[in-house]
Amino acid sequence: MKTIHKILIKGSTLLAIAAIVVSCSSTKDTYVNATEVEEFKMEKSGAQMWGEACNRCHLAPSPADYNDTDWETIGLHMRIRANLTEKEITKIEAFLKSAN
């Protein structure tokens, strides 16, 4: 068991270092709308991501149930709790704010 524990600690450390290196190596701090980078590239809409990401755990929420400020708090909470990517939560939050 001790060997497994050591392997796990070393593996976790390597994984943490890898995650730090990869995440810090990107110079892009915030998600940029795809149209600003490649206009011809088709990207998923926030509405589509809302249907896909939320339904992984629970039914997709009605945009009208919360105001813009609430969606910002809920968005930050769900980003962390559900391990959503920045791109997903940015687009989903924008959709919920536009549709409430």
Next chain:
Amino acid sequence: MKKLIILILIIGFGHTIYGQNYNDFDTDSTKTEAFKPSKSQFMIRGYGHTGLNSVSSDDETESSYVGSAFAPIFLFKHSDRLLFEAELEFVLEGNELEVGLEYANVMYVLNKNMTVRAGKFLLPFGTFMERLHPAWINRLPTKPLGFGHDGIAPSSGIGVELRGAFDLGGPKLNYSLYSTNGPRIKDGSVEPEEAGMLQFQNYEDNNNSKAFGGRIGLLPFADSSTEIGFSTYSTNKVGATDSQYENVGAFLYAFDFAFVKQFSGFGVIDIKGQYNNSKVDDATYTELDEFGNPEEYTFNNESNSFYTQLSYRPTTSESDFMKKLEFVGRYSNYNAPADAEWSGESEQYAFGLNYWLTWRSLIKVAYQTTDSVGGHDGGGTTNGFFVHWAIGF
């Protein structure tokens, strides 16, 4: 005197007229600035549920309205990166009100791929306890075997965690790495029949060894319909410092799977599953023989549990009533160590019919049958009928 009365009347009416002019609603409202929300936000969310349980075993039947459970979640958004979350749980059980702190932690978004959090948090050991256990999310009124009281899967811990997600240009990868106080072992001095069980409520560490764990989840398809995950949880020491169990270690792992997809003309299919395995180092425990003399014994302390669940919502049906229905089936099993005092094998089937009132409120009707050999209650068949109403807010 008349002049004085006239003067008072003039002043009185004049004051009123002036006052009305000054407080003109239209004029004032146009001067008011638009409402501007602050960056700091405090929010209460959460869930609750109540219902009727009717459970019958080989020799008795118990039927009871089960007390409402109320689980408020407090969210304090300090800034766009800093958030505090806490969940309390109030449950009526055994004629008593039980209050628990499910989790309380502070989280900070370091960058787009990385968040750190510290405090008491739900452990990403598989997905059930972290994401799916709240009553308004869990499609059945009960937890699968292997979770909850006497379960082998850890649900929460106190420590620090690094987590985040990467967009791989279609597929997505999420990860979590954490360190907690880790579990402590039941040595049998208080409950001899539970000697060798792990207890994950370790608010003050009983030794200096921390537990380390993590989960990696991969969503291989661009539509995020499928997720496969692998979790581990390991500790070098589960016994108290200077006790004979100090150097007993434990290693747990889990595989989880999820598939959720809307099929046009058919509806939504939701499949979830998780396999848990727990291995604790061999140790020597003491039990009393039939004459009351202490007797030492040991056993291979390995347990496992598994569940899989399938649910279907006919969301494309033409009937509004049918659209709100959900059909659920779940299989789960749990195998405790064969030679432990708490040895046992259980197998459970659960079937449910849900009616969704809104996206966060549903009525669940379920039937569940469990076959056990050994265990706390000696085994046998237990059948349960449940009607629950759950709401998230």
